[in-house]
Amino acid sequence: MTEGRAFSLEVVAPVFPVADVVAARDYYTGCLGFDLAFEWSDTDDGPLSYAIVRHGSCQLHLSASTAESRAVAYVFVNGVEAYHDAVQRGGGQITCPLETQPWDMREFEVTDPDGNRLVFGEHVSRLTEGAD
16 A cells, blocks of 8 residues: 555654643653744733644644543653653653563653653663663
8 A cells, every 4th residue: 555655654743732831841841851842822922822842853742722631642762761760850750660561662651740641662672682
């Protein structure tokens, strides 16, 4: 089905519904080490309604919402243990500890202040390749 196509999907950028875009932006930039890439207000003097945070090629879009539903994003990481340590030092809310899972991923989970979940993982084979 992909034969002859001149394109490939490179990055997914989930949109997380958040109650307070400023608080969410500050959590991602302050605790999880993301950089601010974009901000938007619906009016010149209104509150932020949208923001994009970025860490390398990973982007998360934060959208003001009163919805009850929450999102989950799986982020593949190179150096998951070092990132876990940085998130821990930054005060990130780690809800599942760094562990090697039966599906051959070393991963941990973070929940943001709005209940959106991010799972950061690295293939175990990548971890063992550099161990020799």
